[in-house]
Every structure is written in C-alpha cells, then in structure tokens.
Amino acid sequence: MKKSKFILASKSPRRCELLKDMGVKFDIAVSDINENQVPKDLPPQLYVQELALLKGTSIGSGCGKGHYVIAADTVVVYNGEIIGKPVDDADARRMLKMLSGNTHQVYTGFSVTDTTDGKTASGYEVTEVHFRELDDGEIESYIASRAPFDKAGGYGIQGRAGLFVDGIDGDYFNVVGLPLCALNELMKKEFNISL
Amino acid sequence: MKKSKFILASKSPRRCELLKDMGVKFDIAVSDINENQVPKDLPPQLYVQELALLKGTSIGSGCGKGHYVIAADTVVVYNGEIIGKPVDDADARRMLKMLSGNTHQVYTGFSVTDTTDGKTASGYEVTEVHFRELDDGEIESYIASRAPFDKAGGYGIQGRAGLFVDGIDGDYFNVVGLPLCALNELMKKEFNISL
DSSP, X not given: OXXXXXXXXXXXXXXXXXXXXXXXXXXXXXXXXXXXXXXXXXXXXXXXXXXXXXXXXXXXXXXXXXXXXXXXXXXXEETTEEEOOOSSHHHHHHHHHHHTTSEEEEEEEEEEEETTTOOEEEEEEEEXXXXXXXXXXXXXXHHHTTGGGXXXXXXXXXXXXXGGEEEEEEOHHXXXXXXXXXXXXXXXXXXXXXX | OOOOXXXXXXXXXXXXXXXXXXXXXXXXXXXXXOGGGSOTTSOXXXXXXXXXXXXXXXXXXTSOSSOEEEEEEEEEEXXXXXXXXXXXXXXXXXHHHHHTTSEEEEEEEEEEEETTTOOEEEEEEEEEEEEOOOOHHHHHHXXXXXXXXXXXXXXXXXXXXXXXXXXXXXXXHHHHTOOHXXXXXXXXXXXXXXX
C-alpha cells in the first residue's frame, strides 16, 4: 500500500479533524507505547515532548522510507500539576470543579520523524485557558454526556465545553490537541517541508 | 411548520457549525437588510452591534411568537480601521500582506430578540489575533483556493489560514464568528435561558 507523505501517530479524532480542515493528506498509525515509562513529575513541557518523541519514533521505525511521522501529546496543567483523563464520574466532577472560574494551561508536545534517515525534531506549545464559573447543573449535564472521558482535563474545547471557556491566550489549535502553526514552523526549519 | 426555540439570523456556514458543535438545535432565517445603512466610521464595537441588532430585529418581526432570534456580525480591525471582505484577488492580497506579521482585532457583535415580547439585548466580544510573517507563495496559494472571498479580513481561522495564526488573546469562537460564551451569558442574564 502506498502511504501518504505524512503519517499521524495518533488515534485522536480531534487531531485528525484539524489536519483534514487544513487540507493535509495523511495516513494514521497508532503506537502502542506504555505511557507510564515517562515520569509524571517531569516539567510539563518535557513530559509532553518525551511522549510525542516516544510515539513518533515507535511508529517511524516500521513505516518504510519516504514519510514524515507526526506525533503529539496533550496535557492540562493546573497549579503546576499535570491533570490526566478522568477515570470516572467523580474524577471528572473533581476536575471540572477545579478548573471552574480559574485559569489553567494546556501543553502539547509534538514531534516529526523523517523515516528516510530517522532524523527527529520536537517542540511544544502552551496556551492559557480561562474557564468562567460553572454551576453544578452544567457540570452534571456535561458529565452525563460522557464527553469528559477521553479528554485531558475532562473537557474538549471544540464541543459543548466551548461554552465554559471565556478566553484563551495563545494557540487555539494547541488546546484542541495539535499546534498547527508551531508544527509547521518546525517542519520548515528542520526538514524544509510544510503541511 | 413548527420552528425551533432558537432562530439563527445568519447564513454563515461557520456560525451554523459552531452552534451544531455545541449541540444546539435551531432554524435559520436570513435577513435582507442593507448593511450600508450603518456608517462604517462608527467605533467597531458599536458598528457590529448595530448590524447584529438590525439583522435580528428584521427577522424577529416575521417569526411568530415563542422564539429567540440570534444574530451576529463580525469584522476585522487593523490599525483602528474596519476591514471588510475582499472584492477581488488584489484586495485579498493587500489584506493578507497587511495582516502578515502583525496583530489585529476581531469584533463580533451579537443580539438576541425574544419574538414573544420583542425584547432585544446585544453585546460584543473582541479577540486579538496575531499572524506570523507570511511569504508570497503561501499568500498566492491561499488566494488561489478562493477561501478569502466570503470572509472578513480575507481569511478564516478554522481552515487553512489556521496555519497563519500563531496566537490569539481572547475567545477563539469569536474569531470564527460567534462568541458562544458571551452569547450564552447574555441569554442567561437577560432572558433566563441558555444555549
């Protein structure tokens, strides 16, 4: 099978949508790394880059030559602590109450691997996100929609939780899961290609 | 025909998509006002609210009771001047070169009209948008895609031009054309309803 120039090492439907919206053609390959091998007490900008590098290089080695593998990892950080995906309703409730009325950070690490020579480069982007005050009714209704459960920090800005966010400072697409502008700049600088 | 609770007074596919993504049910009714009746030398926050009010009330009067009409108008402002939609390739080129490497503002005015008693309220949101430096090749390729031609300022952040934007300060959805959070807050405060 002839593969596209770009291979996205992610099964996130949100990252796929972003690239599609940009008119980028790509294939998808999902890595099977153990995320626990990266210590959660690393500074967030290193943690997300490490994971992006692990995902990208684990895919890159099996793709054949002539491709660029794009990988990414996104976390929510509140008060200096990495917030993962909620494990149950109570966990989602705790996260949303914590973020309500406050500012948090979203970090996405990204990596690009040239499968011809194995050259790999990485970067990260951080965006400040401010939630207005949420009331219990909207938190419960959002949890009941099951939307929090595959998402870092328990929310997805591109869906119903867009109503929770009254402002951001930085790259919006970074919050969705892939900082397109920074990724494209890295590609131009390090690989002389662009999305 | 039974109409939805909400009526969107806009034919913008981007505003429709935003409301759909939020899970809001609505019908569409497009107003036929003459936009030139609002002077372009008004301050942008008044200009966009005036247009939103005109669009909303012109629709509201023909809808029958029991609905809320949502209307909006979005402009791009650079150096204090309102930038409209490009009229031809040269105009789009001029706009994109002007925005390249600089910060501009996106203003969206919005209005809500209760068709039962005619009560109307309006508000606006402003977001700062920063473009990285664009090169001539990407400007020409973006113009060739025809994407600039139905959009204020000659670009749409949710498409390929997402790659032009390295950061925003404020509400992303406002840049797309409808500031969901501010709109929802206005609905709660003035009409005791929400999206």
